[in-house]
Amino acid sequence: MKTPLWAPSEERKRAARVTHFIAYVNGRYGLNLQDYHQLYAWSVEHIPLFWEAVWDYVDIRAQETFSLVVDDLEKFPGARWFVGARLNFAENLLRYRDDHIALLFRNEAGTRRVITYRELADAVAHVAAVLREWGVGPGDRVVGYLPNLPETVIAMLAATSVGATWASCATDLGAQAALDRLGQLQPRVLFTADGYFYKGRHFDTREKAATVARHIPTLEHVVVVGYTTATPVIDAIPKAQRWDDLFTSTPPPLAFTPVSSQHPLYIMFSSGTTGKPKAMVQSVAGVLVNHLKELILHTDLRREDRIIYITTPSWMMWNWLVSALGVGATVVLWDGNPNYPDWRTMWRLIDEEGITVFGTSATYLHHLMKVEAAPGREFALSTLREISQTGSPLSPEGFEYVYRAIKDDLHLNSISGGTDINGCFAAGAPTLPVYRGEVQAPALGMKIKAYDEQGHPVWDQLGELVCEAPAPSMPIAFWDDPNNEKYLNAYFRYYPHKRVWRHGDYIMMHSDTGGITFFGRSDATLKPSGVRIGTAEIYNIVEQLEEVADSLAVGQWWQGDQRIILFVKLKEGHSLTDALQEKIRRELRAKASPRHVPALILEAPDIPYTFSMKKVEIAVANILNGLPVTNREALINPEALTYFEEVAKRLQVSEDPTVTSSPKG
Numbered sequence: 171m172k173t174p175l176w177a178p179s180e181e182r183k184r185a186a187r188v189t190h191f192i193a194y195v196n197g198r199y200g201l202n203l204q205d206y207h208q209l210y211a212w213s214v215e216h217i218p219l220f221w222e223a224v225w226d227y228v229d230i231r232a233q234e235t236f237s238l239v240v241d242d243l244e245k246f247p248g249a250r251w252f253v254g255a256r257l258n259f260a261e262n263l264l265r266y267r268d269d270h271i272a273l274l275f276r277n278e279a280g281t282r283r284v285i286t287y288r289e290l291a292d293a294v295a296h297v298a299a300v301l302r303e304w305g306v307g308p309g310d311r312v313v314g315y316l317p318n319l320p321e322t323v324i325a326m327l328a329a330t331s332v333g334a335t336w337a338s339c340a341t342d343l344g345a346q347a348a349l350d351r352l353g354q355l356q357p358r359v360l361f362t363a364d365g366y367f368y369k370g371r372h373f374d375t376r377e378k379a380a381t382v383a384r385h386i387p388t389l390e391h392v393v394v395v396g397y398t399t400a401t402p403v404i405d406a407i408p409k410a411q412r413w414d415d416l417f418t419s420t421p422p423p424l425a426f427t428p429v430s431s432q433h434p435l436y437i438m439f440s441s442g443t444t445g446k447p448k449a450m451v452q453s454v455a456g457v458l459v460n461h462l463k464e465l466i467l468h469t470d471l472r473r474e475d476r477i478i479y480i481t482t483p484s485w486m487m488w489n490w491l492v493s494a495l496g497v498g499a500t501v502v503l504w505d506g507n508p509n510y511p512d513w514r515t516m517w518r519l520i521d522e523e524g525i526t527v528f529g530t531s532a533t534y535l536h537h538l539m540k541v542e543a544a545p546g547r548e549f550a551l552s553t554l555r556e557i558s559q560t561g562s563p564l565s566p567e568g569f570e571y572v573y574r575a576i577k578d579d580l581h582l583n584s585i586s587g588g589t590d591i592n593g594c595f596a597a598g599a600p601t602l603p604v605y606r607g608e609v610q611a612p613a614l615g616m617k618i619k620a621y622d623e624q625g626h627p628v629w630d631q632l633g634e635l636v637c638e639a640p641a642p643s644m645p646i647a648f649w650d651d652p653n654n655e656k657y658l659n660a661y662f663r664y665y666p667h668k669r670v671w672r673h674g675d676y677i678m679m680h681s682d683t684g685g686i687t688f689f690g691r692s693d694a695t696l697k698p699s700g701v702r703i704g705t706a707e708i709y710n711i712v713e714q715l716e717e718v719a720d721s722l723a724v725g726q727w728w729q730g731d732q733r734i735i736l737f738v739k740l741k742e743g744h745s746l747t748d749a750l751q752e753k754i755r756r757e758l759r760a761k762a763s764p765r766h767v768p769a770l771i772l773e774a775p776d777i778p779y780t781f782s783m784k785k786v787e788i789a790v791a792n793i794l795n796g797l798p799v800t801n802r803e804a805l806i807n808p809e810a811l812t813y814f815e816e817v818a819k820r821l822q823v824s825e826d827p828t829v830t831s832s833p834k835g
Contacts, residue, residue, distance in 0.1 A: 172683060174603030175573050176582065186600040188467045195223050206599045206611060207684055214617040217243060217639060221459065221615060225252070228462035228496075230455075231265060232257035233428040240640065246669050247657060249640035250432055252455045258426035259435050259454050260294065260331035263495040267291050271500045273320045274476070276519060278506030279367045285320055287498070290327075295424035296417045297328035301359065304391055307333050308429055311357040311437070314338035315348050315375075315382055317366040318482050318505045321395045321413060323492055325361040330435060330454075333427035337437040337449075340482035341366050341373075343781060345381040347803030351439045351447050354649055356388040361413075363395040364402035369507045372398055380407045431455035432646055438486055438589045441780045441804055448656060449649035452592050456642035460593045461493035467614060468597040469527060469558060469583060471497045478502035479529030479558070480516070485782040486589040487529065487560065513538055517545040524553040531561035533783040535568050540719060540741075544575045556581040558598070562784050563688040565710035566607030584609045586688055588673065590661075591643045595635060595673065596686045607710075608685030616641055620679045621672075625665040629681045632704065634664070634692055637671040644671070676704040694787035696725045697732050698765055705787060708736065708768075711761050712754055717744040720777045723768065724791040726821075735794065736768035737814075739777050746773040772817065776810040790814050794821065 183189060192203050195212070199219060203209050213220040218239040225236075237254035266272075266287040273290060275283040285293070306312060312329035316322040317340060329336045339351050341363060352360070362379040365372055376394075383392050392410040396402045404410040435454040439447040465471045477494050478501075481487040494501050502525060508516050520528055538545070545551065557572060557580060564584055572582050583598030586609055597613040604610060612618050620633030627633075648656040664672040676689040689704020696703040708723045720739040725732040736754070740746065751771045758766045778786040781804070789799045793814045802808035 172605050174605055175569055176579070177603040178581070178601055183601045187470050188599060188601055191227055191467055194227055198223060206601050210612055210614055213614045214639065217615065221251070221642060224463050224615070225459055228459070228466055230257065230459060231262050236431065243639055246640050247644065247654065247662065251453070251642040252431035255431040255455060256428040257431065257454060258331060258333070258428050259458055260327045261426040262458055263327060263493065264291050264294065264424070265496065266498045270473070270498065272495060273323060273501055273503060274523060275320050275503045276523070277367055277504065278370065278510050278515070283320060290324070291424055292421040293324045294327045294331060295421045297324055298331045298424070299422040300416045301328055301332050301334070304359065306358055307427060308433065310334045311355045312336055312359045313352045313355060313357040313361070314483055315341055315352065315360060315362040315379060316395065316483055317341050317363055317397060318488065318503050319363065319395060319397060320503060321361070322483050326492065331426050333429045333433070335434040335437060338483040339439070340484040340781065341375045341378065342368065342482065343484060344803040345378040348378070348382050349385055350803070351449070352382065353386050354449050355437055357386065358388060358390050360386070360389055360392045361395070362392060363397045365398035367398065367506050369510050374398070376402065376404065376407060383408045383410070429454055434646065436489060436592065437649060438592060440589065441782070441784070447804065448660065450590055450645040451647045451649055452643060453646050456644070457592050458493070458496070460641070460643035461490055462496055463614060464490070464593055464597060465494055465497055468585070468594070468599065469556065470600040471499055471527065473498035475526045476500040476502055476524055477527040477529065478504060478525050480504060480508045480531065480534060482781065486592050489592055491529065508534060509537065513541055513543045514548065517549045517551065520551060520554055521549050526553050527556045527558060528554060529558040531783045532559060532564040532568060533561060535559060535564060535571065536713060539568065539571045546576050551577050554580060556583055558583045558585060560585045561782060563690060563706040565706070565713070567710065567714055569604070569606045586675070590645060591641065593643050595637060605683050605685050607687050608680060608683060609688065611684055612686065620677050621665065625668050629679050632676055632678055632689060635673040635675040635677045637673065691787065694724065694791055696723060696734055698734055703766060707762055708758065708766055711757050712736065712738065715754065715757065717741060717750055722774065722777045722785055722787060722790060724787055724794060726791070726794045733769035735770045735772065737772050737774040737777065739774050746771065775813055776807060778808070778810040779806050780804060781806050793818050
């Protein structure tokens with residue numbers, strides 16, 4: 171019998187919004203659901219009824235309501251949701267117009283800004299009025315190349331208020347990476363900034379913005395936010411004007427253009443580590459309903475909450491965070507490195523601003539573990555009631571660390587989903603206990619399973635994460651994909667005799683707790699001797715060693731089989747001795763299995779990461795297997811790939827890549 175790391179009190183369970191939702195559903199449909207697990211089962215057995223109840227419970231504002239929740243659940247992909255409804259996304263996020271704080275901005279340079287809901291609505295009205303003057307409306311794309319600023323939120327809300335479609339990426343991306351994303355969309359308006367701060371340095375981004383503007387021929391207007399300088403010089407940026415020039419003394423009336431439920435709201439981008447980023451189109455109603463479901467029922471968010479996520483506008487967690495405005499909560503925006511000048515930065519911020527929900531990545535929490543940080547000893551954290559974690563699997567030791575070193579009475583809400591659905595397949599439940607290494611439950615309305623290689627559901631063993639039914643926030647299409655070939659190839663053709671969404675994650679669904687353990691991406695599969703291994707299984711053991719700062723495990727095809735190559739980044743003062751290699755192998759053999767033991771262990775100077783702080787396994791595997799890596803600017807540290815290319819060259823002439831001879835020819 172597993173012992174939970176944390177369990178909610180009876181009072182907390184009674185007060186949870188998901189408990190109120192269960193009562194609401196019972197009263198509405200004459201049911202007798204008792205707990206989260208029963209609610210989940212009902213939500214995937216009666217999908218239209220569930221989403222109808224969510225629509226009403228979270229109080230979606232619509233000029234015209236829907237006539238049909240979903241037209242055909244057998245159309246996968248292609249199901250149309252909330253048919254007949256006409257609504258506006260920004261109107262739902264700006265339902266409050268009072269003096270409650272909407273946006274609270276902090277950065278590593280010491281800036282603090284506060285914007286109330288009334289002030290936010292006025293700012294959106296100004297920018298939206300200018301967009302309307304420029305003729306921007308439904309069918310147009312407005313894009314952002316911006317840091318995590320209040321202006322980024324305002325620009326998105328203004329664009330969606332006039333019915334335009336929004337896409338964004340952060341200014342820490344290079345110009346080519348931004349072009350690979352935003353340039354696909356033929357946007358009419360670009361919002362950008364003059365620079366950003368990171369690790370105590372100022373980066374001027376005007377030249378990058380100018381490059382992007384010059385290479386998108388459809389751009390008619392470029393708006394530049396003065397972030398690092400009050401009045402930026404913008405002469406070199408084509409068609410540019412300053413953000414401040416959009417504002418008049420008196421705010422114009424705030425108007426919202428209603429659009430259909432299926433209207434494109436966001437265009438999101440895949441990481442692009444193996445090719446040009448795929449552009450995924452998501453609908454107004456689908457994103458709105460799903461975000462509010464996750465924020466209200468899974469996160470238990472309320473108006474009095476202050477919520478932050480360590481994110482940038484390149485990552486879907488930015489979109490998710492901003493939707494908290496629809497709950498009326500205070501959204502805290504952080505721009506900069508969360509560990510500058512040291513690990514205490516975020517925890518000091520939590521105490522200073524009274525943050526109640528802190529969102530972060532497994533990478534961040536694992537870093538805290540490595541430096542032996544103890545936030546709970548140095549900070550009060552009296553307001554903090556929840557840590558939301560996503561991005562990559564959090565190790566079982568990471569779960570324990572949160573309760574040991576941060577706070578023993580909080581909801582560790584580990585969530586997992588993706589940019590592609592702008593939400594979660596698995597999520598937390600504030601009424602359930604938290605178990606070591608497990609996401610608490612499948613997300614409501616998401617009919618997920620673990621499949622074996624033959625497409626059979628499995629419990630308590632490793633399997634592929636699949637979703638057996640449509641959900642509202644799934645893409646309505648991929649950009650420039652008229653026959654749905656990109657879309658079908660991405661998710662629906664892995665199991666030839668079943669039409670299910672195959673997500674690309676290895677998971678284990680636990681029959682005893684109902685929780686789910688994530689083992690990493692299955693499209694970076696380790697499969698020595700035909701046995702599937704999740705990379706997270708290796709990381710969770712290797713990165714506990716005191717000598718190891720980070721690691722990366724990839725598969726290389728070798729002599730008719732696949733062998734595992736493990737790269738380790740070591741802490742300062744350590745080297746990869748024979749003794750350390752043997753220690754790593756011994757730990758993996760004892761704590762995992764002999765099949766987890768790598769054929770080669772090599773010391774790497776750095777581990778490559780995407781801008782959403784995910785390890786870049788596929789690109790490194792491609793390099794070692796002689797396949798191309800076409801989009802290096804999708805990485806936060808593309809220079810790290812040089813080392814792996816050198817290793818690949820050495821492998822051409824020797825089984826041992828530590829041999830320093832040059833490749834033949």
